[in-house]
Amino acid sequence: MRRIVILVSVLGLVVSLTAASASYDDPGQDFDLASAGYDDPGRDFVLADFDLASPADAAVDGHDHSTHDDFSTEVAGHSIEAAALDTPAAGHLPDNDHARGLVFDGLRPGAQDGPCGGAYEIPLPNDKVVCTHGPDAGPAGVDVRAERSVADLAAAAADAGGTAAEAGAGMPCIGDGVSGSRVQAIYAVASDRTDRYAEIEPLIEQWAGAVDEVFAHSAAQVGGERHVRFVTDAGCGLAVERVVLSPFGDDTMWTTINELAALGYDRDDRKYLIWMDAAVYCGVAQTYPDDQPGQDNLSNVRSGFARLDQGCWGGTHSVEAHELVHALGGVQPSAPHATAQFHCTDEEDRLCYKDSADVVLTFDCPVDNARYLDCNHDDYYHPSPSPGSYLDNHWNVADSGFLHAGAVGDPVPPPPPTNVPPEVSAVAPASTMLGDGAALDGTVSDDGMPGPYAVTWSQVSGPGTATFAEAGAEDTAASFSAPGVYVLMLMADDGELTGDDSVTVTVEEVAPPPAPTSTTETFSGSITRKWSTRTFETTVADGPADASLTFSSGRGKKAATVELTLNIYDAADDLVATSTGRSPVELSLTLGAGTYTWEVTGSKTSFSLEVTHMTS
Numbered sequence: 001m002r003r004i005v006i007l008v009s010v011l012g013l014v015v016s017l018t019a020a021s022a023s024y025d026d027p028g029q030d031f032d033l034a035s036a037g038y039d040d041p042g043r044d045f046v047l048a049d050f051d052l053a054s055p056a057d058a059a060v061d062g063h064d065h066s067t068h069d070d071f072s073t074e075v076a077g078h079s080i081e082a083a084a085l086d087t088p089a090a091g092h093l094p095d096n097d098h099a100r101g102l103v104f105d106g107l108r109p110g111a112q113d114g115p116c117g118g119a120y121e122i123p124l125p126n127d128k129v130v131c132t133h134g135p136d137a138g139p140a141g142v143d144v145r146a147e148r149s150v151a152d153l154a155a156a157a158a159d160a161g162g163t164a165a166e167a168g169a170g171m172p173c174i175g176d177g178v179s180g181s182r183v184q185a186i187y188a189v190a191s192d193r194t195d196r197y198a199e200i201e202p203l204i205e206q207w208a209g210a211v212d213e214v215f216a217h218s219a220a221q222v223g224g225e226r227h228v229r230f231v232t233d234a235g236c237g238l239a240v241e242r243v244v245l246s247p248f249g250d251d252t253m254w255t256t257i258n259e260l261a262a263l264g265y266d267r268d269d270r271k272y273l274i275w276m277d278a279a280v281y282c283g284v285a286q287t288y289p290d291d292q293p294g295q296d297n298l299s300n301v302r303s304g305f306a307r308l309d310q311g312c313w314g315g316t317h318s319v320e321a322h323e324l325v326h327a328l329g330g331v332q333p334s335a336p337h338a339t340a341q342f343h344c345t346d347e348e349d350r351l352c353y354k355d356s357a358d359v360v361l362t363f364d365c366p367v368d369n370a371r372y373l374d375c376n377h378d379d380y381y382h383p384s385p386s387p388g389s390y391l392d393n394h395w396n397v398a399d400s401g402f403l404h405a406g407a408v409g410d411p412v413p414p415p416p417p418t419n420v421p422p423e424v425s426a427v428a429p430a431s432t433m434l435g436d437g438a439a440l441d442g443t444v445s446d447d448g449m450p451g452p453y454a455v456t457w458s459q460v461s462g463p464g465t466a467t468f469a470e471a472g473a474e475d476t477a478a479s480f481s482a483p484g485v486y487v488l489m490l491m492a493d494d495g496e497l498t499g500d501d502s503v504t505v506t507v508e509e510v511a512p513p514p515a516p517t518s519t520t521e522t523f524s525g526s527i528t529r530k531w532s533t534r535t536f537e538t539t540v541a542d543g544p545a546d547a548s549l550t551f552s553s554g555r556g557k558k559a560a561t562v563e564l565t566l567n568i569y570d571a572a573d574d575l576v577a578t579s580t581g582r583s584p585v586e587l588s589l590t591l592g593a594g595t596y597t598w599e600v601t602g603s604k605t606s607f608s609l610e611v612t613h614m615t616s
Contacts, residue, residue, distance in 0.1 A: 101282035106254025117289035133342035138282035144311035156314035177232035218373035224383025250278035285326035299329025330380035422492035442474035462486030543614030551607035564602035
């Protein structure tokens with residue numbers, strides 16, 4: 001246990017203490033109120049030497065959070081760090097019944113003369129205390145710990161939506177959807193559970209429509225009209241906030257409210273109806289023990305939280321409506337048929353059930369009224385109560401500023417769409433060679449107004465002429481008549497507005513081929529009786545080749561008769577050319593690139609062979 005001193009703002013709750021110093025004699029907690037006179041809703045009070053228990057070493061909802069020192073929360077894609085919170089002192093609480101959703105962890109029992117008038121207390125990190133009637137039991141035969149698939153939930157939404165549709169109800173369209181006191185729908189999930197927002201969000205709108213149908217039909221029973229002032233968008237679609245809590249943000253109502261408050265969900269003009277994707281509770285809600293009539297009632301001027309877990313989402317008897325009524329201030333314990341836990345005893349009624357062993361129920365209304373509010377309209381909900389009646393002189397949920405009295409309007413038509421210019425992107429290579437051209441890649445995005453767009457490629461500047469293969473296509477090619485820098489533009493025209501983008505292409509001149517070069521190789525040798533053939537090898541490039549074979553003519557009679565033969569073979573050993581004669585023997589021809597063998601054969605003599613060929 002740790003002993004600390006806390007300054008607590010009471011969130012406007014009335015603390016009826018008369019002594020200059022009072023104490024809460026609850027075992028395990030030391031409450032020493034430093035001063036008296038706490039009957040002003042706007043004042044603070046000091047809890048001195050207030051013992052707070054350290055976090056319990058327990059696993060809740062499958063999570064073991066005994067080692068958490070801090071937590072991270074996220075809303076609308078942004079992570080927010082908040083300080084770790086101490087678990088409030090447990091005091092004397094009922095035993096948990098997890099299957100029915102009766103989980104009292106995170107609550108502390110309040111004294112009758114305390115800020116919650118005997119209801120359970122939930123401390124907030126900003127030194128405030130909120131009150132709750134405690135968890136509601138799940139319907140008979142329902143184990144709230146059982147996970148429900150999206151298909152099962154969709155079927156429940158269809159049932160709830162059908163109920164609303166039968167009464168002609170839908171999402172109420174009230175003003176601009178955001179001004180004034182509103183009920184904010186929230187989909188919340190702990191970060192260690194599967195986030196099903198995309199699948200669940202449209203179902204929540206159906207369940208919210210069913211909630212409105214409960215309030216509307218119940219008012220119509222006595223000739224009135226009421227609708228829930230949900231936060232909606234311009235088209236009257238339900239605005240469902242997505243909130244990702246820490247891994248233990250779904251463990252208790254205490255952690256849920258603390259984390260939501262840390263994220264800014266604590267506006268006094270908002271009641272927060274939370275569809276928590278968890279399997280801990282059926283439902284649990286904040287409520288204010290204030291039965292004074294009129295618009296200054298605490299339930300009407302303070303924020304409030306109502307949480308539903310997935311085991312109780314979307315029933316034909318709306319648990320969502322039940323918990324929202326609690327957040328709106330029903331049922332006050334002073335009501336004619338009230339229980340001490342903010343419920344009622346006269347069935348059939350959405351808020352009535354046997355919430356403790358000593359409660360005795362009466363059955364004063366037909367069974368089909370179980371979907372609706374306030375059997376006989378004498379405890380918490382009547383649009384126009386009789387003068388002098390209980391609801392005329394006490395808090396009446398039908399007077400809540402979070403409800404709309406009267407008919408609802410049609411959806412505000414969205415403003416006519418405004419045409420915007422096409423968005424154009426043009427891409428081309430930075431450079432190209434003259435004669436090669438350039439591939440052009442265009443992309444256009446448009447709103448389709450007022451009609452289909454048309455594109456055109458054009459030349460903005462350049463030393464020559466750019467020619468387009470297909471100027472009216474987003475993807476095409478351009479060729480250029482001269483080297484230099486060209487600027488090309490792609491324009492898209494939607495018939496009213498245009499958009500464009502430009503690219504720059506540098507066209508480089510093609511370099512002339514290098515001048516051919518040649519070389520002369522000289523081979524010398526002799527033809528003898530033993531060596532009647534001589535061969536030489538050379539590698540040439542494409543182009544002309546000239547060969548001159550000279551040799552001595554001999555002496556005497558042989559001088560006129562000596563002849564040699566010059567043969568040329570390619571790399572495949574095929575004869576390419578041949579010539580035979582007296583000195584000189586010459587050959588002129590064009591050879592392809594490769595290696596060639598030059599062969600000299602004939603009479604006995606010495607010779608010299610010159611071969612001139614291309615080398616590049």
